[in-house]
Amino acid sequence: MSFTVTLRPSGHSFEVDDDERILEAALREGFAFPYGCRNGACRSCLGRLIEGEVDYGPRKPPGLSAQDIESGKVLCCQAVPLSDLELEVRDIGAARDIVVKILPVRVVALERLNHDVMEMRLRLPSTEQLTFLPGQYIDILLKDGRRRSFSLANPPHRSEYLELHIRHVPGGHFTGSVFGGMAPKALLRIEGPLGAFFLREDSERPLLMVAGGTGYAPIQGMIEHAMETGVERPIHFFWGARARADLYRHEQVRAWADAWAPLSYTPVLSAPLPADDWSGETGWVHESVLRAYPDLSAFDVYLCGPPAMIAAAEKAFLARGLPEDRLFYDSFEYGADTLEALQSDDGDVG
Incomplete structure (x- = not known):
């Protein structure tokens, strides 16, 4: 039936x-x-x-x-x-013409960005290309049938490779292999692009972009795309992390903000270390947003990060006048199999 x-x-x-x-x-x-x-x-x-x-x-x-x-x-x-x-x-009409593909890819580089984040670069076959919107993600298809989802950190115009930011989860099956010596020429299979978290280009409203941890990855792709296409509306990026080392591309974002007038940047640390000598914003990142913008009724807001951050920010932002249809978010959730694995100390981010 x-x-x-x-x-x-x-x-x-x-x-x-x-x-x-x-x-x-x-x-x-x-x-x-x-x-x-x-x-x-x-x-x-x-x-x-x-x-x-x-x-x-x-x-x-x-x-x-x-x-x-x-x-x-x-x-x-x-x-x-x-x-x-x-x-x-x-x-989400902009995604209608995007074709989802299953493709082989080769790992061409692994570079540590800090103590627990690795940049993985994947190259597609020379006969293939992946058309995607800035902010979307791909699934890595594991041999046992499980999947691991990672946001594309590169914008569509920078397509010589696919860039992923992978956080290490201790005991995790896939992230353990990434941090434990995966061969640079390893072959993987991916499916993508996926998801509805992407930059909407049909709006002229100012943008607030808010990331927690490796939620920075899709925001990076969006910002690079906005710079490349000459976006003129203001973009204020808030990046929340625990300590200074977790802001793994801090200097890059500061350089963008210094060189490109539409972009402002506010890093926020929830637990800075004494060695950080931090004089910037502290606390929860969504609270820093609200201190800067008490009324959100005129903005488009993009959120990406852990579930607790998304839930707290969504509730607070809607209460400050943000229309629900102008809030776009990607919650870095664990898959069901990963949640079970984490309970036995064997899982990776999904």
């Missing part, structure tokens, strides 16, 4: 097979749905149920609150229709 999902406001519709999730069906039918982790945690695929009924199985997805349910919100990556549906979702 199948059900029809009708999207609002576009009026487009597609069929969802029995026991199939809404997002799976939408992607199969070529619809550009917003999504991120695909395991019910990051909330990127949140839509509003106008009519119909859905089911999530025995356990409610971690990214869906009781308040969400009461207000008719639905997580499309986990929801299975129980009837025909009318669903309101955010349009």
Whole structure:
């Protein structure tokens, strides 16, 4: 048995097979749905149920609150229709022409950026190219069938290789191999580009970009793309980390801000070390944003980083006037298999 999902406001519709999730069906039918982790945690695929009924199985997805349910919100990556549906979702038309591919890649360089972040550079076959939007991510397909997701840190115009920023998780299977001596010429398989976190270029509003840790990676791609294409609207980048060493491209960003008028840069440390001799902003990065911009009603905001940062910033920013449809985020969630592995001290970032 199948059900029809009708999207609002576009009026487009597609069929969802029995026991199939809404997002799976939408992607199969070529619809550009917003999504991120695909395991019910990051909330990127949140839509509003106008009519119909859905089911999530025995356990409610971690990214869906009781308040969400009461207000008719639905997580499309986990929801299975129980009837025909009318669903309101955010349009991401810019991604419609992007082709998702599975490709072999070769590791051409591994460079430590600090104590726990590695830059990995991947080269595509000479006969292939990957068209993507600044901020999207790829999945590395492991031999055991698992996946590891990493944001593309390079902008589309800098495409001689794909650049990933990989944080080491102690005991992690994949990150352990990256930090434990992976051969520079190793062969991997990837799928991408994926995700709905990318720079929207149809807006003239000023931009606030907020990153935590390696959430800097997709922001780097966005900023480089904005510089290359001559964006003139103001961009203020806030980068939150624990200590100075965690701001692994601090000098690069400062140089960009000094040389390019639209860009401002505010680094924020939550636990600076005495040796850091830090006189800049401290505390939580989203609180630093609000000190600088008490009213967010006129901005577009891009967030990328750990789940706790995303959740706190989303709540605080919406309360300060940011329209929900001007908040774009990518939560660096762990996949379900990785969460289980971490509980036994064997997992890596997903």
